[in-house]
Each structure stands twice: as C-alpha cells, then as structure tokens.
Amino acid sequence: MQLTLKIWRQSSAESTGFFEKYIVDNVTADMSFFEMLDMLNNDLIKQNKSPIVFDHDCREGICGTCGLVINGRAHGPLKGVTACQLHMRTFKNGETLTVEPWRAKSFKVIKDLAVDRQAFDKIMEAGGYISVKTGGAPDANAMPIFKENADEAFDSATCIGCGACVAACKNSSAMLFVGAKVNQYAQLPQGQVEHSKRVKNMVEAMDSAGFGNCTNTGACEAECPKEISISNIIKLNKEYLKFH
Amino acid sequence: MKSLDSKIPNGDLVSKWSQHKFNLNLVNPSNKKKYTVIVVGTGLAGASAAATMAELGYNVLAFSYHESPRRAHSIAAQGGINAAKNYQNDGDSVFRLFYDTIKGGDYRSREANVYRLAELSSNIIDQCAAQGVPFAREYGGHLANRSFGGAQVSRTFYARGQTGQQLLLGAYSALIRQMNLKTVKFFPRHEMLDLVTIDGHAKGIIARNLLTGDIQSYPANAVVLATGGYGNVFYLSTNAMASNVTASWRAHKKGALFANPCFTQIHPTCIPVSSNHQSKLTLMSESLRNDGRVWVPKKKNDLRDPNQISEEERDYYLERLYPSFGNLVPRDVASRRAKEMCDNGFGVGNTRLAVYLDFKDVIAKQGKNWVAEKYGNLFDMYHQITGESPYEKPMMIYPAVHYTMGGLWVDYNLMSNIPGLYVTGEANFSDHGANRLGASALMQGLADGYFILPYTIGDYLAKESSALNSTHEEYQNGVQFCNEQIKNMLSIKGNKTVDDLHKELGKIMWDYVGMSRNKSNLELALKQIPSIREDFWNNVNIPGTGKEFNPELEKAGRLADFIELGELMAKDALNREESCGGHFREEHQTDDNEAKRNDENYSFVAAWEYVKEKESIMHKEQLIFENVKLATRSYK
Known part of the structure; x- marks a missing residue:
C-alpha cells in the first residue's frame, strides 16, 4: 500500500506547528500504525531529516502512553482500540491520513505529536487513592463485595489515562477520567470513608488544571479506547451534588 | 574471586524472616526524614517501595523515564x-507455593528468598484489596482464583486479563498519595545514566532530563533500582519499547555484580512474528492455557484450515507428553516443545512458526459468553492484531522473549554487593531461578517493594550517617562522564540507524542465545557481538542534539548497553554446561529431550564482575538446599 500522511510537526511548546506531507510506500496490512511510523522515521533519519516524535511504549493498548488524532478521531477510526493497536489493514491503498497530537489547553504539545499530560497526575494526587498504609490490611476475604459492584468498579478502573476523552471533547473536559476513578472507589466499601472529600478535591483539581465541563455530547465515550461509559460522568455529577 | 555473602539468616526456614526482621537495625522515626532514598523506576517494585518508604518517613526521590x-x-x-x-x-x-516456585525455577534459586516470597504472598492480596484493586470475585462476594502453569492448585488472583494494570494502579495510588503529602518528589521523564559511588558506597545517581537534555547529579543515602528486565536485548520481545538495561548495566560497570544473565524466559503463548517490520511482540496470557488446548496437525506441512482438520488428525502434544499437567506445564517446557514441533515440520501458518491454541471445546461446553467474560479482552486483542477471531478459529501462538530471571546480584536483604545499592523486582536475580512460574512476577515485585525492602533498607541506613556531601567530586565527575558519552555518540553521524543495529543484535541473540543454545552457536555470538559494538561506535546515526527531547538519542544509549550485556549473556550461557529451566543447552538433554541439570557442578549462581577492557570475572554463590530434595523436574 501507499499512503499520504499529513503529520503535525512542532519543535517545541513555544514554537508554531505546521502540517508536513509524507508519502509512505511498502505499507503492509499486518503492520501496525506505529510500525509504519517507525519505518518512516528510519527513512527520515537516513535522509538526515528529523524523525517524528510520538509517545508510545507498551504497544499493547494498556499503558496509555500513546495518543494521536487520526483523521479527526482520537486513536483513529476503530472503536475500543488505542492508536498502538491500530493495524494498517484498517486503511486503503492511496488514502490520505491527517495525524495530529491531542489538542487541549491542559495538554501542551512537547514536540510534534507528544503532549504533556501531567495534569492527570495532579488530579489523581488530589484524591485518586484510598489512604491505606502498607501493612495491617485485614484479610482480603473479610470484606465480601457484591460481584456486581466489583465488576462495575473494574469497568471504571480499566481507564488507561491516555487522555482521548479530553482530546475528543469540544470542551476538553476530563470528567470521564475523573468520573471513572471516583466511581471505581464509590462501588467499593473500602472507598466510602474518603468518598465525599475525594469527589470534591478531584473536581477542584480538574477545574484548576483548566479542563472544561461536560455538555453531554458523548464524544468521550465514543472515543475511549477502553469504552468507559458516560454514566461515570452522571455518577460523578450526582456524587458531587450530594455532598456540595 | 569475591566471596559472596548471601546473608541468609540462620535458623529454620519457616522462622528465618521473622527472626531476621527482629534482628534488623531500626532507624528512629524522627531520624528517618534526614535520610534521602532514591528509587529508580516506578513500576510495581519501585512504586510500592517508594510509597512504603515515604509512609515510614524517609525522604524519597522517585525517577522514571515515563511521564x-x-x-x-x-x-x-x-x-x-x-x-x-x-x-x-x-x-x-x-x-x-515455595516448593512449586523452587521446582518451577529448576532448583536454581535460594530457598530462603523463595520461602519468604511465598510467606508474604498473602499480605500482598490483603494490601491490594484494601487499596481498592478490583479483583475478580465470586457471586458470594469473595475473591476468585484460577490456575496457572506449574501448579496443581488454584492460587492465582486476577482482575480479568488486566491484573498488572490494576495492581500497578494500586501501587501508583499509594505513591501519588505520598506525592501529594510531599514525602515523595517525583522526577518524570528523567533517565538514570549512572550510579555515584563514594568510598565504595552508593551515594546517588546521575540522571538526564529527557525533555531538556539537562544532566544532573542527585545525592542520596541509598539507591534502589527497580528498573525491570532486559528482554529487549533480543529486539523483539513482549517488553515495552522503552524497557532497557541501562540503569542496571551502568551500576554493573560501577561494580555491581550481574547474576545469571543467561536466564531468560521465553513465553510460550505469544502472537507469532508476521513480518520484519515488527517492532514488538504481544503476549497472550498463560491463563488461556487453562481452557485452550495446544495442538499441531499430525501430518507435516498440513496447510488446511484448522477447522477442517479432524480430531484424529490433531496432535495435542502437551496433553500427550505430560498427562498430569497437560497444557499447564511451565513456560520453559511449553516453549521448547512448540519450537521442537515447528523445527520438525509440524508448524502452522504462513511462516510455519506457530502452533494452535484452540478454544472450541470450552466454547462448546461453557458457551461463548462464559469464555468472553473470562478472556474477552485477550480475544479482542488477538483479533485486532491478526484480523482473526479466536471464537471461530484457533489462535496461532509461538514463543517469544518475555522476562529475564537474571539481574543484578542481591543478598537476602535485596542489597547488591555495593553497600547502599538495592535492587528489586525483575531487575534483581533473586527468586525465580532458571525459570519463573506464571503469576509470580507481580508477586515478587510487590513483595520486594511493600514488605521486604522497607525493612531491610533501615538496617543499612541505621549504621550510616545521614550527612551528604553534594559537592563531592564524584558527582561532578559523573555528570561530566555522561555528558561526554552523549557528545561522543552524537558526533558519530554514521550511516546506520539505532533500529538497524538493534535488529542485527536481536537476530544474533535470538538465533544463538535464544530458546535453544549450543557451544558452537554461543561461540559464534561471542565473535559477532563485538563487531556490532564496533559498528555502533563507528556507524550509528543519531539525529538532533543532546539538549532537546530526542527519543533516538535515548534509544542509542540503551542499545550501547544492550550490546555489552548481550556479550555477557552469551558468555554466561557458554559457561553453564547444563540445561536448566529457560537455559537449554542442546548438549545437555535427556533421552526424551528434557533439560538435564548438572547439580554437582552447576548448582550455583554465576555473578559476573565487570572489568574495564578485560574479560568479565565470574564469582560463584553456591546454592544450598536443605528443605527440598533436588530432583529431575517432571510434569508428566
């Protein structure tokens, strides 16, 4: 296959970015999207041009490091799939693909397609935990938990913190990210003690990091590679109202 | 030869750890904050250690090359x-659990360490449940279990197919809580480039800010390396792209001994290589072998659709060869048998380097929904990568490099031979011998970080002054050394990319130092690896500068270390004239092709000392077995 790529190039947070066009040949269907970028980068280096910087690590769709907007879609066109798991069989010979970084005020571009997502860690610092010290935990079976609750907690906990929800949202809202963490702990008895404080602190941290609010467009749910339900946002709002 | 004191406490196996904890020196609670501890790496072993030490009151600096x-x-x-x-x-x-782990490791690990690991395993589950880790549960609300290879009991706790993610998020939550309390200072996107030693003691690190290229020294009273394994020496592995040996290797060059580098684990159930563009391999969890059945066609080069091959024409070879463990034999055994089947012409798929893992029987018996609930995300991942659905066609799998049992040598306290340098998790060599059992890496990382290191590090610090001389020349020397190395690499501007060279190294490692090894191939590797090293230092082309975010430069530094490590691995494999666990020497096998150990001569840990511009020197730590009888591992 041959593809035309229009890739966002930006040398630093301060500089102005632009799209650069690349023609890539010899793309095969079983290649991953990132393997195609690897191949392009290898060629660019050989031509003494600067390779395209993009964040990636596990390439198994679980670490949350990668994130690109491909043809306007966070993580590309497939549902429930991270950019690193996207394979070229998804695309057709001769297609043009536009590749951009996450665009949000709270995620500054570091270089090319890599962005700074430390705002997520700041939100987590504000309350994304249960305050339990190492040692002294009771026997794990001492506290039975309804399977339904455990399963729902798990569904929320599958968030990989990639930021696609923010990138997809016209308001750059992080409410799906925050809602998923709040709801994970809300489902579990061990999460109850700090619950009200957690909701308040995480929402405040989210606001002060500059993320917008939810206006129910559902883009986050549609683009989340882990298909986390927008009902997490409804629950977040409910919990927030309950206590404040 | 250095004498290696493993510091295994006296007394009977069962009470060693509790007695040892009592004997360890303590640091007074009000003095703990005067001590600075650096933790490099924030995976399970690092995050759990950093969080727990901060809870205790130490001043913790945590470094990660991740954001x-x-x-x-x-x-x-x-x-x-x-x-x-x-x-x-x-x-x-x-x-x-102790016995299974010792046996699974083919009797090449320390009894005392492994017993302690088994002893602490239950605390880990309690700790994680208290943190809100959403483990799988039964309808009665209690925790569920499943079986894994090398065991005949169901002792594996899980969170669907994402147990590592959930446990890491648990450890991350504990760490981030301490970051909020300002007891841990986290340095994101900082890579350790060297260890600083003063008067023989570890006294800090040199690290590079990956965004700005700024290289600085960070003094500390002790350093913990929790930097993971070195599987990427093979280029293709199931490790993440950035996983590397640099922190360990540079500590090794500063005097830390590297133990059993040739003990690498090849995982049997990975998605096969499809083309030479492939950048990494993807694992399919061993848990699939609970319900999936491994087979190849009985006829060689049988290219029919697998669904067209009748039961009579299939060879369920693991069930045939190992009736008591069947598909759940340990990883090294399953991998070697898959390779053997393919080498003998029974492989399937385009490359013939694959065997089937079939779920048709369990789907027929339990239904698709039951299978989807248990393995859904794995099936989806497989489908995504290969374009085929395992609900309809058997998976194709082939072994791939997955984990490294070798690592920096540590004593019972997890301290290396450099006082003040501790090594935890996959980065150390300690608990898995020559083969790690499935579901034991998470256990070891968390046991080290939550429950062992926070005790043992106090014993060292209690005897050390908390004063740090940050103006000591070793810090400046370290910064200068790292700056020069980067300058040298950047100035080469040759005609090969880092990836080109890494692929060349990977091919040698996989062909000659991989799943099956022999003397002549290992000697070939020892001849070829130095020429790759030379090629690297003469021909590598690294774009950009050292003063910017430059991932190619990061990769180059890591590759330089992998090349040196690769040579040591081949040397270690050549030296170990026996087969054990993941180390299979073709010259040493039984009549039915099982690994043949040589307990009389090789029941030791090979700990290698780096000697500048000379051959590495091997030191031995003899393994003493008082509680288990050494036997030929049998899973028949």
Missing part, C-alpha cells in the same frame, strides 16, 4: 498474581 508512574510496563501483565491463601481449600500452603 507518569502509571505507564510502567508492569501494567501489561495480564493473567494474575499468586498467593498461598488456600481460599479454594485445594491443599495450597506457603510451603507448597
């Missing part, structure tokens, strides 16, 4: 974590 601790590759562990809870009432016990 956030949650990105560490512990996150990719799928299947589960072992613990001797015996919730299933199926005869499990601390001693059984």
